Amino acid sequence: MMCTPFSAASLPDLTGRIYLITGGNAGIGYETVYALASKGATVYLCARSESKATTAITSLREKLQNPNAPIHYLHMDHMDLSTVAAGVNTFLTKESALHGLILNAGIMCTPWDESTDGYESHWQTNYLSHYLLTYLLLPTIQATALRCEPGVVRIVELTSGAWQMSKGPGIWFDQIALADHEPFDRYCQSKLANLLHIKELQKKVGPKSGTPERGEVWVAAVHPGLVETGLSANFATTSIVGRTLLRLGMGAPPEKGALGSLFAIASNDFKREWSGSYMVPTAKKGWTWRWANDKALQEKLWKWTEDQLRWKGFLGHLVV
Ligand SMILES: NC(=O)c1ccc[n+]([C@@H]2O[C@H](COP(=O)([O-])OP(=O)(O)OC[C@H]3O[C@@H](n4cnc5c(N)ncnc54)[C@H](OP(=O)(O)O)[C@@H]3O)[C@@H](O)[C@H]2O)c1
Secondary structure (H helix, E strand, O other): OOOOOOOHHHOOOOOOOEEEEEOOOOHHHHHHHHHHHHOOOEEEEEEOOHHHHHHHHHHHHHHHOOOOOOEEEEEOOOOOHHHHHHHHHHHHHHOOOOOEEEEOOOOOOOOOOEOOOOOEHHHHHHHHHHHHHHHHHHHHHHHHHHHOOOOOOEEEEEOOHHHHHOOOOOOOHHHOOOOOOOHHHHHHHHHHHHHHHHHHHHHHHOOOOOOOOOOOOEEEEEOOOOEOOHHHHHHHHHOHHHHHHHHOOOOEOHHHHOHHHHHHHHOOOOOHHHOOEEEEOOOEEOOOOHHHHOHHHHHHHHHHHHHHHHHOOOOOOOOO
16 A cells, blocks of 8 residues: 655644744754744744844744744753753743654764763763753643643654664763763764653653553654754764765755654654654654663663752752
8 A cells, every 4th residue: 555655744733732842943953843833833943042043033934924933932052951941941931831842953973072061062962951851841741731632742852873873881871971982972872862761751751551641742752864954964074974875965855854853743643652662764663672672771861860960950859
């Protein structure tokens, strides 16, 4: 039987729904914002640079031919956890519902750097900030899910097929910065952490077996494929494989790269039993193995991160 490929046009009307996305000013994130807003959603576009965010919002409104499209800038620099917490506070002064959270911002193979909070940049930008953001928004997400039909409220986290190229224990708790490793190893570890985070979220807030219930939150980890963005440009300068693939024109345009996120966050065709899954291009359930399926590792990473963030003063009491 022939299946019609998923397209952003097939998304339902999203009027009245509120989405929040990190790294919404460029690449896959920008196209995700465009598609959600074109279906009537209100979108909070998180970015570290106000000027980049403002430029992106202006261009999105032009593309949408709607100068009043409800796309709002929220300042968040993942290299400074206090801005993530402050961004959540700002959001909560404006909204009491959140239908979709898209954890999209990322860096790859950037030179060694440490965050304001003392963590290696891939670890904090790609994973740690997203954990904090999710944790702080979960009460609102779960409250929204109680007021909606099951499946409306979702969380999507961008991972990468690169998680499979992680080394050793997968997550190196005893040297989380991977200071003596290649930048690509640091990227792989952070992307494995994204996947483990979604698997643990599935256990905590995802649908349980049986009948769909209000309050359940559908979650997915999405690998967008090789997509031509600022991120892959970096891949091309640091990796022969990346350079070759991109030269061969094997990178998809960002609007195609956004399809996996869009499918998982808002499509009516995303199935409840796929919640907690690893999704691969385009809009298909992928398979996980090794570290990704290690339930003890999923729990250990959650607990490790929670402890770190509590110790740093970013978490109050347990919310899940
Ligand atoms: N492109 C691919 O082939 C590919 C493959 C697998 C997975 N992915 C994943 O897809 C996601 C999106 O990547 P992309 O390809 O769209 O890359 P991109 O075009 O480089 O966009 C990355 C976004 O993350 C933001 N960001 C980076 N550092 C940040 C920080 N400290 N604070 C806040 N925002 C920050 C960037 O903001 P600035 O504009 O300010 O830098 C930008 O908006 C990433 O999670 C990536 O790992 C991409």
